[in-house]
Amino acid sequence: xxKVTRLGALVxxxxxxxxxxxxxxxxxxxxxxxxxxAADYANMQPYWDDLSAKFTKANPTIKVKVxxxxxxxxxxxxxxxxxxxxxxxxxxxxxxxxxxxxxLLYRADEMVSKATLxxxxxxxxxxxxYNNIAYAVPDLASARALFYNKDxxxxxxxxxxxxxxxxxxxxxxxIKAKVPGVYPYALPLGPEEAQAEFSIWAGGNGGVMFKGxxxxxxxxxxxxxxxxxxxxxxxxxxxxxxxxxxxxxxAQTLFASGKAAFINGSVFLPGWLKDNGGAAINLxxxxxVAAPGKKPVxxxxxxxxxxxxxxxxxxxxxxxxxFIFEPTNYAAFLKAAGGxxxxxxxxxAAAAKDPALAPFIKLLPSAIFYPxxxxxxxxxxxxxxxxxxxxxxxxxxxxxxxxxxxxxxxx
Amino acid sequence: MAQRSANKSRLxxxxxxxxxxxMILVFVVWPAFEMLRTSFQEVGSTGAVxxxxxWQNFATLIKNPDLPNVLIRTFIWVIGVVxxxxxxxxxxxxxLNAKYPGRKVVRWAVIIPxxxxxxxxxxxxxxxxxxxxxxxxxxxxxxxxxxEPIDWLANTKQSFxxxxxxxxxxxxxxxxxxxxxxxxxxxxxxMEASKVDGASPWQNYRDIIFPLLxxxxxxxxxxxxxxxxxxxxxxxxxxxxxxxxxxxxxxxLAYKISFRDQDVGQSASMAAINFAIILVFIxxxxxxxxxxxxx
Numbered sequence: 001x002x003k004v005t006r007l008g009a010l011v012x013x014x015x016x017x018x019x020x021x022x023x024x025x026x027x028x029x030x031x032x033x034x035x036x037x038a039a040d041y042a043n044m045q046p047y048w049d050d051l052s053a054k055f056t057k058a059n060p061t062i063k064v065k066v067x068x069x070x071x072x073x074x075x076x077x078x079x080x081x082x083x084x085x086x087x088x089x090x091x092x093x094x095x096x097x098x099x100x101x102x103x104l105l106y107r108a109d110e111m112v113s114k115a116t117l118x119x120x121x122x123x124x125x126x127x128x129x130y131n132n133i134a135y136a137v138p139d140l141a142s143a144r145a146l147f148y149n150k151d152x153x154x155x156x157x158x159x160x161x162x163x164x165x166x167x168x169x170x171x172x173x174x175i176k177a178k179v180p181g182v183y184p185y186a187l188p189l190g191p192e193e194a195q196a197e198f199s200i201w202a203g204g205n206g207g208v209m210f211k212g213x214x215x216x217x218x219x220x221x222x223x224x225x226x227x228x229x230x231x232x233x234x235x236x237x238x239x240x241x242x243x244x245x246x247x248x249x250x251a252q253t254l255f256a257s258g259k260a261a262f263i264n265g266s267v268f269l270p271g272w273l274k275d276n277g278g279a280a281i282n283l284x285x286x287x288x289v290a291a292p293g294k295k296p297v298x299x300x301x302x303x304x305x306x307x308x309x310x311x312x313x314x315x316x317x318x319x320x321x322x323f324i325f326e327p328t329n330y331a332a333f334l335k336a337a338g339g340x341x342x343x344x345x346x347x348x349a350a351a352a353k354d355p356a357l358a359p360f361i362k363l364l365p366s367a368i369f370y371p372x373x374x375x376x377x378x379x380x381x382x383x384x385x386x387x388x389x390x391x392x393x394x395x396x397x398x399x400x401x402x403x404x405x406x407x408x409x410x411x
Numbered sequence: 412m413a414q415r416s417a418n419k420s421r422l423x424x425x426x427x428x429x430x431x432x433x434m435i436l437v438f439v440v441w442p443a444f445e446m447l448r449t450s451f452q453e454v455g456s457t458g459a460v461x462x463x464x465x466w467q468n469f470a471t472l473i474k475n476p477d478l479p480n481v482l483i484r485t486f487i488w489v490i491g492v493v494x495x496x497x498x499x500x501x502x503x504x505x506x507l508n509a510k511y512p513g514r515k516v517v518r519w520a521v522i523i524p525x526x527x528x529x530x531x532x533x534x535x536x537x538x539x540x541x542x543x544x545x546x547x548x549x550x551x552x553x554x555x556x557x558x559e560p561i562d563w564l565a566n567t568k569q570s571f572x573x574x575x576x577x578x579x580x581x582x583x584x585x586x587x588x589x590x591x592x593x594x595x596x597x598x599x600x601x602m603e604a605s606k607v608d609g610a611s612p613w614q615n616y617r618d619i620i621f622p623l624l625x626x627x628x629x630x631x632x633x634x635x636x637x638x639x640x641x642x643x644x645x646x647x648x649x650x651x652x653x654x655x656x657x658x659x660x661x662x663x664l665a666y667k668i669s670f671r672d673q674d675v676g677q678s679a680s681m682a683a684i685n686f687a688i689i690l691v692f693i694x695x696x697x698x699x700x701x702x703x704x705x706x
Contacts, residue, residue: 075670076670078457078458079456079457079458079669079670079673079675080458081458082457082458082459083454083458083459083460083675084458098455098456098457098673099457101455102455102456102457102459102461104457104459190653191651191653240542240562240565241542241562241565243653243654243655244564244565244650244653244654254543259543375456376456378456378673379456379671379672379673379674382667382670382671382672382673383671383672385671386653386655386656386667386671387654387655387656389653389654389655390654390655390657398655401476404476405672408471408672409456409672409673409674
């Protein structure tokens with residue numbers, strides 16, 4: 001009797017475990033579930049849930065499960081999924097080249113129909129290539145400008161908007177002298193988005209990350225740029241400790257509370273301010289400052305849809321992607337994301353009439369972009385986010401360290 | 412016959428320990444095995460495995476220019492946090508052991524930081540120490556101790572000290588309760604005898620209580636050593652190991668190598684070394700606790 005009980009307990013325990021393992025993997029025959037991981041531009045989950053429901057209504061055999069993940073964690077999440085054999089079908093985030101280089105992705109012309117592909121703005125599609133083949137479909141883009149608080153500039157008696165580094169430095173000094181309690185420039189070199197702050201400043205001095213087939217992070221132009229930013233910080237013309245100042249929680253928040261006069265802002269900054277307590281800021285914008293004698297630039301940043309081969313859902317993915325790019329669905333996508341530049345010609349034509357977007361769309365042809373077509377770019381971005389703040393102590397040493405990381409990653 | 416029944420009773424225990432065994436296999440042994448396997452693999456920056464790498468990952472890690480400083484800092488972190496935790500927990504345990512009205516409330520108050528999630532506690536501390544909105548600056552300025560706000564986490568040495576303060580703060584509850592358990596085993600008759608013999612309270616503590624506390628101090632020290640060494644959330648939430656690598660320990664460095672430098676293989680080799688260090692701690696613990704049992 002006793003023996004039977006023991007055996008029974010063993011069987012029961014094993015059975016329970018087996019049931020809990022197997023139970024989750026049961027699914028209906030013939031239907032496919034696409035797994036998508038998408039970055040959270042604003043509040044994207046309701047948009048994706050709604051779109052996925054509509055899609056399944058039109059295509060009853062395909063379900064789409066969309067996981068919306070914050071920008072801070074999406075790269076880690078996707079990498080973990082790939083590394084642990086749970087590769088998603090579609091991903092919407094900021095890079096593609098490393099996955100393309102490793103042969104994990106469908107080509108852009110496999111992801112969407114020809115009609116959809118032809119509607120993508122050529123500049124953006126060009127930035128989606130690896131070895132001259134597009135492996136990603138751009139979803140939207142942004143551009144940067146120099147935003148300022150008009151009230152602070154009036155108080156400080158600033159008449160003319162600075163266009164060069166020298167003019168900016170003079171204006172910042174004037175603000176520091178005349179408007180106490182305000183940081184003249186909000187400089188976010190904390191990990192969140194340091195690569196953007198670095199790129200637009202360096203771009204104004206002719207500095208880039210990648211040139212002529214080589215990583216050039218410790219170029220003369222880049223070191224000069226960081227030396228200039230160090231000079232601004234040392235004179236207390238920025239908020240203290242840029243190395244630990246993140247874009248959203250620190251720089252944009254200071255600007256929203258009226259404590260910063262100038263900031264490098266993206267096209268979506270006005271919308272962000274409205275939602276985050278900065279609605280009262282009297283906002284102005286102009287093109288970003290450049291080094292004396294150099295051409296001003298804007299930084300274009302675009303994001304991507306990529307499709308992974310791992311689960312073999314090519315046909316289903318193509319249906320879903322074309323559904324996203326149907327004009328009304330895509331317009332709703334842009335609306336949910338909030339104030340970005342569209343990636344399609346058709347939506348772009350409408351956006352060009354939007355007074356908030358038009359100036360940025362005009363700037364785009366002269367924009368510099370990240371070297372997103374390089375497989376090593378994610379590692380370089382990581383190195384910049386991690387270390388660029390320490391360049392305010394020793395510019396040359398930090399840029400050399402980042403260059404070393406880039407070369408190691410590119411091997 | 413005796414042998415047979417002993418065997419039988421061992422196997423008979425299986426159904427009752429099976430769930431625990433399965434948990435250990437699934438949540439401890441298997442991930443550890445995967446980690447070790449990954450440390451010998453070449454993993455692409457997307458997370459896809461490209462093949463075997465031999466000792467290459469370990470070689471890259473040893474050449475990592477940030478590693479020496481991080482190792483030294485990890486040593487300071489572990490020794491410093493465990494030392495101060497125990498020094499502070501000793502009097503706290505006395506306080507919890509003394510009899511006075513409201514002792515229950517005090518005991519609960521000490522438990523709370525332990526019960527709260529580390530991420531939550533760290534986030535609260537991050538905001539307490541914030542330069543612009545932090546309550547610490549606010550209080551210090553209201554009491555005229557400060558003229559203008561200080562960014563407590565700006566200087567890397569200073570922010571590392573604050574990280575240690577938070578780590579000590581969250582380690583005190585567990586440690587003081589382990590010591591409290593030790594205190595409750597001190598026999599009353601010995602205490603009374605020493606009182607009758609005219610020992611001063613300090614002599615009493617130094618010569619009777621403290622020696623009897625040694626087993627529980629030892630348990631507290633080793634478990635804290637392991638906990639503090641592995642501590643990720645405090646550092647990650649408050650400074651993310653930054654700026655640069657200047658407040659990293661080996662645990663946060665392993666994460667950064669994987670998700671910033673995009674080198675999963677090298678990161679796994681860092682994790683494997685961390686794992687080896689922990690195994691040494693555990694071996695010491697097992698050996699020493701056996702010695703104590705014998706003596």
